[in-house]
Amino acid sequence: MQHQVFNPRDYPIVMAIDFGTTFSGCAYAYAQDDKEVIDITSWPKQSIQYPKTPTLNLYKKDDPEHKLVTWGWKAKLETLRPSARHHTLLYQYKLHLDENMQNSPLEVDITVLEAISHYLEAFHEYVVGEIMRGFAKNFQRDHFRYCLTVPAMWSDRAKNVMRQAAVKAGLIKESDHPDRLMLISEPEAAALYCERKCDQFDLGHGDRFMICDAGGGTVDLIVFEIAVTSAGRRLSEVTKGHGASCGSVFLDRHMRRLLDQKFGHHTANFPANIIPNLVDTFADAIKPQFDGIEDQFLLLPANRCFEDLEDPEAIGIDDGYLVLTAAELKEHVFEPVVKDVLSLIQEQLTQAGNCSAIFLVGGFGSSSYLYSRVKAQFSSQVGLISIPPRPELAVVRGAVCVGLNPRVVTSRIARRCYGISSDQPFEKGKDPLAKRKFEVNGVWCIDRFSPYVRKGHKVNVDECISREFSFTKYSEAPEDYNIALYATDMDGDPPRYTTDVGVSKLADIPIPCPHAPSSRLGSMVKVKVNMHVGLNEIKAEAVVGDKVYSTILQFDAVDTF
Structure with a gap:
């Protein structure tokens, strides 16, 4: 449009x-x-x-x-x-x-x-x-x-x-x-929530802080640097934000495995809702406040299936409660997930070089055990490790702040290398003959990867990266063109071809009617494609003559999700 x-x-x-x-x-x-x-x-x-x-x-x-x-x-x-x-x-x-x-x-x-x-x-x-x-x-x-x-x-x-x-x-x-x-x-939204509290934590110009947004499913991390300007505090990304699916639901899955292990073959005779309800009770009553020191007591529902157990004491049942020792909860439930989070934090610290604070936010971010493990492992490297007030609301409140002032974050680090497929002059001895194409205006190499931004490079949020392309006019009728957008997660120099290993097609950029009526058949029509890759979403514009078109990226196979 x-x-x-x-x-x-x-x-x-x-x-x-x-x-x-x-x-x-x-x-x-x-x-x-x-x-x-x-x-x-x-x-x-x-x-x-x-x-x-x-x-x-x-x-x-x-x-x-x-x-x-x-x-x-x-x-x-x-x-x-x-x-x-x-x-x-x-x-x-x-x-x-x-x-x-x-x-x-x-x-x-x-x-x-x-x-x-x-x-x-x-x-x-x-x-x-x-x-x-x-x-x-x-x-x-x-x-x-x-x-x-x-x-x-x-x-x-x-x-x-x-x-x-x-x-x-x-x-x-x-x-x-x-x-x-x-x-x-999510971590950027949480960063704006925490940014409003920087004065309380004595963070100023040039200081860096990490957001560890540990939620139910994912744990996301980014390090930001503070710049104090005449317009107020501004934030810029220092590291490529990254994360993994290692949130608190994976504690629940480990807990379920532990219960299945404890009750063994008896679970075959349990009503279907018994184990899920016990996991829910663990999630509501034990998971948030577990500190790794005290044993925990899981209240068992009144049901005959527990009376039929051969040796309830060996399982750990005492007066209607299942006793879960701190040691077994750490080993079988918490540590497998927490170790993944600690590894993600270490990776961010390595990228950042220095960091003044780590803020733990999200529902899992408020976990007492996670906080104690982060503090034990990183307090010698980071001066402040904190859970801000209402950590479970940090993301949604911060997102409102972003909506009100979307220019607090001034730059981001590109997570991937982005480019488009284009024809470029054929280089004899360097480009394979299979990619050679003859046109009236020269010999071209197809499938060349024309980079817009390289992985790990800093991109300002308002930065617009432009490339000019030419289309040959073959018809008097208006024609729409698609330019394919490609991406790769590989580090180092951009690939030469869009067909290289590790390069995948991401989306099509539709170019509306790029042929001006005044141009002759066989002539070249110029189109400029502007890309905004410093935002949380990639946005593109096509400039055809004196008209600017906002184009919606058409992603491949979205309906497969």
Whole structure:
């Protein structure tokens, strides 16, 4: 579409949604009052005092249309009722967007994109209702703009799924300006939350701090450097943000394995919900406050299956409780996951060179055991290791701050090397004959990788990188062209060809009608492609003559998620 100018004043309410693996949260602010961020803390059928709602979808088993029955706390409540056998509960499906994980298909015959859009639609409908009941009742739905958080470790394709899901869920329309929805990396959002507290922690110009955003599914890390300017504090990335799927749900999975090991063959005679309920009890009562020192006691439900055990004392059952020693919890449940987090932190410290502080945020970031292990391992290298107030809300509150002031972060480090496929002059003796192409205006080499940005290079957020290309006019009719965008994760010099090992096609950049009517058949028509790679999403513009077109990247096989 032809380039439109985005005016933030058209959208006086900034809403942030932190779509998480296990829990999702929301906060908002009025643009005219950017000092106050308001949390949504009341959720339908909420069973515990927690400012987020579970990321759960409930579907009827015999519904061929797979319509969402309910979501969040209510979905969890429904699974405890006798009618639960007629329903299927989807959970932790956000992990399917980590392309490094091997995930089994969803239990409902829908794509991950559809599951996310179903949840976002219901979540958004509720949240808008809550906001409109308050001071926002004088505003319309068209007055909202959105900040949706995504892991820094995700691929560009996975981030694009979130944008498509937001459109499908009705947050924005396809015809809206793309900037009405911002995708924000979770650690960057948390960095802006912590940046507002820098004075409390005595962090100033030139100091560096690490965000370790440890959530339910993923752990994301980035190191930022503070610059104090006349316009206020500004942040720039020092390291390539990275992470892994080693969040707190993996503690739950290890806990389940430990329970299966303890009860052995007896679990075959347990009711189906016994072990999952015990894991839920562990997650709610033991996981957050476990310190690695005290033994823990898991309350067993009243059920005959425990009375039929041959030797309950050998299993560790005492007066209706399962005794879990600190040693076995550390060895079998916590350490396998925590060691992965420590390794990620060490990698960031190695990249950064020096770091004044580490902030642990996210639900898992508030873990007492994780904090003690990080402090024990890194306090000699880093002066301040801290859990800021309300760490579980750091990402969603920070995302609102980004929406209100998107220029606090001034530069980012490119996670990958990006380039496009182009024809370049054929170099005899260097380029293979198979890539030679004859044209009226010369001999060309096809499939050349023309880099826009190299992996590890610093890119300013407002930086626009341009390349000019020429198309041969073969027809009088207007023709659309696609320029293929490629990427590689390899370090070092960019590849020579888009067909090299490790290079993959990422998306198509559609170029609308690049042939001017005045140009002759067989003549070359020039097109300039502007790329903005310093943002959390790659954005492209095509300049054809005196017209500028915003192009939406068309990612390959998004519907396979």
